[in-house]
Amino acid sequence: MSAQPSPYGYYDPAPSAPLRSPICVIGFMGSESHMIAALCSSLTGHPLIDLDDWVEHEAGVSLAELYRTRGASAWRALELKGLQRALSASRPSIIALGDGALLPTEARLLQRSAGALVYIKRPLASLYEGLLKERSAKPSRFPYWSRRAPQGTDELEPLLSARSIAYEQAELVLDAGGDVPLKVAQRLAERLNQLA
Numbered sequence: 075m076s077a078q079p080s081p082y083g084y085y086d087p088a089p090s091a092p093l094r095s096p097i098c099v100i101g102f103m104g105s106e107s108h109m110i111a112a113l114c115s116s117l118t119g120h121p122l123i124d125l126d127d128w129v130e131h132e133a134g135v136s137l138a139e140l141y142r143t144r145g146a147s148a149w150r151a152l153e154l155k156g157l158q159r160a161l162s163a164s165r166p167s168i169i170a171l172g173d174g175a176l177l178p179t180e181a182r183l184l185q186r187s188a189g190a191l192v193y194i195k196r197p198l199a200s201l202y203e204g205l206l207k208e209r210s211a212k213p214s215r216f217p218y219w220s221r222r223a224p225q226g227t228d229e230l231e232p233l234l235s236a237r238s239i240a241y242e243q244a245e246l247v248l249d250a251g252g253d254v255p256l257k258v259a260q261r262l263a264e265r266l267n268q269l270a
Contacts, residue, residue, distance in 0.1 A: 089118060089119035089120055091118075091266075091267050092120075092166070093120055093166035093167070093168075093266065093267075094166065095166050095188065095189050095190065096160065096161050096163070096166045096167055096168075096169055096188060096189035096190075097120075097166075097167075097168050097169065097189060097190050097192060097266060097269055098161075098169045098171050098185055098189050098190065098191045098192065099111040099114070099168060099169065099170050099171065099192045099194065099262070100171040100172075100173065100175065100176065100191060100192070100193055100194070100240070100241065100244070101173065101193065101194030101195070101196070101250075102173050102196070102201050102230075102233075102234050102237060102241075103173050103201065103204075103205045103208070103216065103219075103230070103233075104196070104200070104201035104202060104203065104204030104205030104206075104207075104208060104230075105173075105194045105195070105196050105201060105204060105250065106194070106204055106208070106250075106255045106258075107170060107171075107173075107194040108124055108126065108170040109255040109259075110194055110250075110255045110258045110259045110262065111124070111168050111169070111170035111259075112124070112170065113255055113256055113259035114168055114259040114262045114263050114266070115167075115168045117259055117260065117263040118168075118263050118266060120166075120167060120168050120266070121163075121165060121167040121168070122167060122168050122169075122170065123160040123163065123167045123168070123169045123170070124169075124170045125153060125156050125157060125160065125169060125170060125171050125172055125175055126170070126172045126215065128156040128159075128160070129149070129152045129153055129156055129172075132152055132155075132156065133149075133152055136214035136215070137149065137172075137214065137215055137216075137217050138213065138214045138215070138216065138217045138220035139214065140152070140217070141217035141218075141220075142217070142220075149217070150174075150177070150178055150181075153172060153175050153181070154178060154180060154181050154184070157169075157171070157175060157181055157184060157185065158184060161184065161185065161188040161189055162188070166189070169189070173237060174233075174237060176191075176237075176240035176241075176243075177236070177237065177240065182240055182243065186243065190245045190246070190269040191243060191244040191245055191246075192244055192245070192246045192247075192248060192262060192269065193241045193242075193244035193246070193247045193248065194248055194250050194258065195241075195247050195248065195249050195250060196249075196250050196251065196252075197251070197252075198227045198230060198231065198234065199227060200250075200251070200252055201227075201230060201234070202224065202226070202227045202230055205219070205223075205224065205230070206223055206224075209223055218233070245269055246262075246265060246269060248261060248262060
């Protein structure tokens with residue numbers, strides 16, 4: 075493993091232990107699941123596919139703008155298309171999913187049939203703090219909160235509950251607590267080959 079991994083950086087064209095199937099990483103807003111997936115990719119040499127990046131690229135606009143101008147159904151349709159492509163890529167990858175990517179039943183069934191799911195779990199208070207931090211850096215990535223920040227954990231709880239059905243199906247739940255993304259990514263990297 076690299077001593078100093080960088081997100082969205084190098085991946086090894088021939089890692090020592092190739093993945094047999096894709097690994098999907100999901101977490102609620104503020105969990106830093108995308109960063110954890112990117113760091114795990116750098117640590118292990120496995121390619122990374124960030125589904126939110128793919129959707130923005132395909133739509134030609136930010137997630138917030140896509141949601142505002144075309145609605146949630148257009149967003150989820152693009153997300154499903156991207157998930158299909160990511161799961162059927164010629165080389166199995168680490169796939170960073172948006173927090174609501176598995177809300178549609180079709181997406182959950184597709185993911186279950188093609189790859190393992192890892193849920194990055196954090197306490198609600200940590201998610202709230204993480205969301206505020208991530209939102210201040212990139213508000214266009216948070217369609218529900220692009221115009222204003224949530225005022226407390228009470229506003230996040232219903233969204234988290236709605237997504238829990240998908241999250242609870244994960245083959246691996248990594249309780250990240252308050253750990254920094256690199257530490258969580260290292261724990262995930264150690265367990266990747268048990269999942270794929």
